[in-house]
Amino acid sequence: MSGDPKLERIAKGNALALCATGTWTASFAPVLERMVADAEKLAGSSQSIFIDVSEVTKLDTFGAWLIERLRRSLTQDAVEAQIAGLSANYSSLVDEVRRVRATPVVDSSAVTITGMLEQIGRAVAGVAGTVAGLVDMLGAVLAAGFRVLIHPRSFRLTSTVHHMEQVCWRAVPIIVLITFLIGCIIAQQGIFHFRRFGADIFVVDMLGVLVLREIGVLLVAIMVAGRSGSAYTAELGSMKMREEIDALRTMGFDPIEVLVLPRMLALVLALPILAFLGAMAALYGGGLVAWLYGGVDPEAFLLRLRDAISIDHFIVGIVKAPVMAAVIGIVACVEGLAVQGSAESLGQHTTASVVKGIFFVIVMDGVFAIFFASIGM
Structure with missing residues (x-):
C-alpha cells in the first residue's frame, strides 16, 4: 500500500541519509518499531547523518517520538543527526516531543545533601501550609x-x-x-x-x-x-x-x-x-x-x-x-x-x-x- 511506512537508507561516502515515507502513526506501531530498531545500528563512522521526513504523509505523537528517538540514537560525540524536510504542520509536534524528552530524569535512588535539604524544606513548607490552612478555616468558621x-x-x-x-x-x-x-x-x-x-x-x-x-x-x-x-x-x-x-x-x-x-x-x-x-x-x-x-x-x-x-x-x-x-x-x-x-x-x-x-x-x-x-x- 502507498501509505505504508518505509525507512530507506541512502549512503553517499561518509554521509548517511534515512528517508522516511508513508504514514508514521500508532496504527503501524510494530512495523515502525522494527524499522527504527534496525536503523539505530547504522551510524557507524558516518560524518553526517540526515533523517529526511519530507515524504511522510501522516505523523502523530507516536511517530514523532520514534523519529526523535532515532535522531538521538544516531547522534554521536562529534556528529549530531539532523531531521530534514519537516513540514510546518508537524514541526511543532516534533519540537514538543524533543522538549519533553530533553527534561532530565532525576535519579530518585541518589541521596545527596542538596536533596535532603530540599526534602526538609518541603516538609517545613508543608507544615506551615497545614497550619495556615487550619487558621484560615478557624477564621472562616468564627466569621460564619x-x-x-x-x-x-x-x-x-x-x-x-x-x-x-x-x-x-x-x-x-x-x-x-x-x-x-x-x-x-x-x-x-x-x-x-x-x-x-x-x-x-x-x-x-x-x-x-x-x-x-x-x-x-x-x-x-x-x-x-x-x-x-x-x-x-x-x-x-x-x-x-x-x-x-x-x-x-x-x-x-x-x-x-x-x-x-x-x-x-x-x-x-x-x-x-x-x-x-x-x-x-x-x-x-x-x-x-x-x-x-x-x-x-x-x-x-x-x-x-x-x-x-x-x-x-x-x-x-x-x-x-x-x-x-x-x-x-x-x-x-x-x-x-x-x-x-x-x-x-x-x-x-x-x-x-x-x-x-x-x-x-x-x-x-x-x-x-x-x-x-x-x-x-
Missing part, C-alpha cells in the same frame, strides 16, 4: 458563627441535630465499650504491680486521676477523630468531587455556614458528653476489676475514689473536650474541602484527616498538661 449570631434564622438547627445524632448518640456504644475495657486493663495492671507492695487500694487513686484528667478525654478524642473526622472528610470530599459545593456557591450559599458550621457545632457539643460517658464507663470497668480481681469491694472503691479525686480533676479533663473537638473538626473539614476530582485524592485526604487529627489532639493534650501544671491544677 458571628453571622449566625446576628441573623439567628440562618442557623441550620436540623442539620446540627442530625450531625449531633451521628457524632454523639450513635457513637455511645463503641465509646462506652472501649473505655470500659481500658478501665478494666488499667485497674488489672495497677493491682498486679501494686500488690507487690501491699498497696492494692492505691489503684483507685491512679484510676480516678488518670481517667478523669487524661485517658478518658484523650482516648475518646482519638476515637472521634478516627470515626467522625474521617466521615466529615469523606462527606465533604465526595461533595467536592461531584461539584455540589460549587453549586452551593452558585446559588449564593456559603459552604462554611451551610456545611462546616453545623458539623463543627455538633462535634463541639458531642465530645464533652462522650468524654463524660467514657470516663464513667472506665471508672465502672476499673471498679469491677478491682472488686473481682483485687478484692476491693464497691463501697471501699467509692469511698477511696471520693477521697482521691476532686472537682479539679474533672474540670481539667472536661475543659479539653470542646477544644479537641474543634481541632478535629477543623482538620477534617480542611482536608475534605481540599479533595480533588479523584477517588485517590479522597482516600489520601481521608487518611491525612485521621492522622493529623490524632496528632493535633495529642499536641493539644500536652499543651493543656503544661498549662494546668503551671497554674497548680
Whole structure:
C-alpha cells in the first residue's frame, strides 16, 4: 500500500541519509518499531547523518517520538543527526516531543545533601501550609458563627441535630465499650504491680486521676477523630468531587455556614458528653476489676475514689473536650474541602484527616498538661 511506512537508507561516502515515507502513526506501531530498531545500528563512522521526513504523509505523537528517538540514537560525540524536510504542520509536534524528552530524569535512588535539604524544606513548607490552612478555616468558621449570631434564622438547627445524632448518640456504644475495657486493663495492671507492695487500694487513686484528667478525654478524642473526622472528610470530599459545593456557591450559599458550621457545632457539643460517658464507663470497668480481681469491694472503691479525686480533676479533663473537638473538626473539614476530582485524592485526604487529627489532639493534650501544671491544677 502507498501509505505504508518505509525507512530507506541512502549512503553517499561518509554521509548517511534515512528517508522516511508513508504514514508514521500508532496504527503501524510494530512495523515502525522494527524499522527504527534496525536503523539505530547504522551510524557507524558516518560524518553526517540526515533523517529526511519530507515524504511522510501522516505523523502523530507516536511517530514523532520514534523519529526523535532515532535522531538521538544516531547522534554521536562529534556528529549530531539532523531531521530534514519537516513540514510546518508537524514541526511543532516534533519540537514538543524533543522538549519533553530533553527534561532530565532525576535519579530518585541518589541521596545527596542538596536533596535532603530540599526534602526538609518541603516538609517545613508543608507544615506551615497545614497550619495556615487550619487558621484560615478557624477564621472562616468564627466569621460564619458571628453571622449566625446576628441573623439567628440562618442557623441550620436540623442539620446540627442530625450531625449531633451521628457524632454523639450513635457513637455511645463503641465509646462506652472501649473505655470500659481500658478501665478494666488499667485497674488489672495497677493491682498486679501494686500488690507487690501491699498497696492494692492505691489503684483507685491512679484510676480516678488518670481517667478523669487524661485517658478518658484523650482516648475518646482519638476515637472521634478516627470515626467522625474521617466521615466529615469523606462527606465533604465526595461533595467536592461531584461539584455540589460549587453549586452551593452558585446559588449564593456559603459552604462554611451551610456545611462546616453545623458539623463543627455538633462535634463541639458531642465530645464533652462522650468524654463524660467514657470516663464513667472506665471508672465502672476499673471498679469491677478491682472488686473481682483485687478484692476491693464497691463501697471501699467509692469511698477511696471520693477521697482521691476532686472537682479539679474533672474540670481539667472536661475543659479539653470542646477544644479537641474543634481541632478535629477543623482538620477534617480542611482536608475534605481540599479533595480533588479523584477517588485517590479522597482516600489520601481521608487518611491525612485521621492522622493529623490524632496528632493535633495529642499536641493539644500536652499543651493543656503544661498549662494546668503551671497554674497548680
